[in-house]
Each structure stands twice: as structure tokens, then as C-alpha cells.
Amino acid sequence: MSAEPAEHLDYLTFVDYAITKTTAELPRVDPIAMRLGIMLHRLASALVYDWESTVHRPRGWSWGGFRVLFVLWLAGPLEAKQVAELSGNSRAAVSALANTLERDGLISREQAAYDRRAVRLHLTDAGHDAITSAFEAHNEREQAWANALTAEEREVLIGLLEKLATSTAATEAKKRF
Known part of the structure; x- marks a missing residue:
């Protein structure tokens, strides 16, 4: 150097x-x-x-907003605290993001029947159309990045990243979320 x-x-x-x-x-x-x-x-x-x-x-979204929509698209409707866990956002962030996404007509909220304090988030039809369209564009960018590696290199890297993500250090860090 x-x-x-x-x-x-x-x-x-x-x-x-x-x-x-x-x-x-x-x-x-x-x-x-x-x-x-x-x-x-x-x-x-x-x-x-x-x-x-x-x-x-x-599209008017933050990275956090996209992650909320992505989770609701694939796993929803869900209680807000589970959206936070699956999206990697804090509960407070999901609450704030939900305000914006609801205002924009992409999600709706309802009180959970089993707990009046809990809020369930639902993707609206407009939200579904928006996230599927966005994800196709998102995946095009993922492909552009992935194309720097051979197929074999991608598989090795995915395996190594998964190993790091399930390590003791990662498990300890997740407890602090």
C-alpha cells in the first residue's frame, strides 16, 4: 500500500x-x-x-417502505410486529412507514380480533400491483449485480453469506433487535 x-x-x-x-x-x-x-x-x-x-x-418509497410491501406481498396480512421482524425494520419504523403506505393506498390496517392493541396490515389491490411491478425492476438490478459472478461463484457466495447469517454472532445480534 x-x-x-x-x-x-x-x-x-x-x-x-x-x-x-x-x-x-x-x-x-x-x-x-x-x-x-x-x-x-x-x-x-x-x-x-x-x-x-x-x-x-x-415510486415514492424508501428502502424500508419497499421491505414492508415485500413482506406483506409474500407473507401478509400480518400483525405489524411480525412485519417488523420479517422486514428487518423496528416496530416504530413499521408504524411510521404504514402511515405513508396507507396514505398512498398501498396498505390498509385493521385492529386484530384477538387483541385490540394489535394491528394487522394488509396489502391493497393497488399495493399488490405496485409491489409486483417494482419487484420486477428490483430483480433486474439484482441480476445486474449478480452477473459480475459466475453461477458457481454465486452459489459459493450465497452459501458463505448464509453461514455468516446463521453464525453465533448473528444469532446474538438478532436477540438485540
Whole structure:
């Protein structure tokens, strides 16, 4: 790695720079784990930015709103707390997102018969049409990203990501959601 000043770094070259600087100051830091964490975060951020900016924002949705619609499309109608769990949003976020999605006619809410405090979310017909149309465009972007890898590489990467997602660290983190 060059000793180039930080001003000349870009989004990806900063990774090498950060690892070199960090391990020089903190020798017990594991540079491979650090690289894995940084690269996973940067890739996830880039994917979400791409999907949100090309597919979801033009439809007036946030990434969180898309995830709520996606869950309701495939698994709904559901109680709001289950939508939060399946979409990876907080309960408060689902409540706020539901306000916007309901205002836009994409979902409806009703009080659950079994618990007056519980709210069930339903995808409307307009919501169904909107999410299926959006998901086709979303999947086109997924394909564009996936095409950087061979079929075999995709399978290996999926297996590795699933292994990370079911690791002890992931299980412990999910308990804090």
C-alpha cells in the first residue's frame, strides 16, 4: 500500500488505507475480519443505494417502505410486529412507514380480533400491483449485480453469506433487535 495522503483515496482504496493505519496502531486487530466487515458493509450500502435510487425512490418509497410491501406481498396480512421482524425494520419504523403506505393506498390496517392493541396490515389491490411491478425492476438490478459472478461463484457466495447469517454472532445480534 502506498503512503499516499488520505485526500487521494476513494471509496474502495480507503479500505486498504484504513486496515494499514488501524493495524499499525492496534496490532491485535485482525485485518482479515476488518476487511470482511468493511467490504460487506460497503457492498450492502451500495446495493441498497442502487435499488433505492433506481427502483424505489422513483415510486415514492424508501428502502424500508419497499421491505414492508415485500413482506406483506409474500407473507401478509400480518400483525405489524411480525412485519417488523420479517422486514428487518423496528416496530416504530413499521408504524411510521404504514402511515405513508396507507396514505398512498398501498396498505390498509385493521385492529386484530384477538387483541385490540394489535394491528394487522394488509396489502391493497393497488399495493399488490405496485409491489409486483417494482419487484420486477428490483430483480433486474439484482441480476445486474449478480452477473459480475459466475453461477458457481454465486452459489459459493450465497452459501458463505448464509453461514455468516446463521453464525453465533448473528444469532446474538438478532436477540438485540
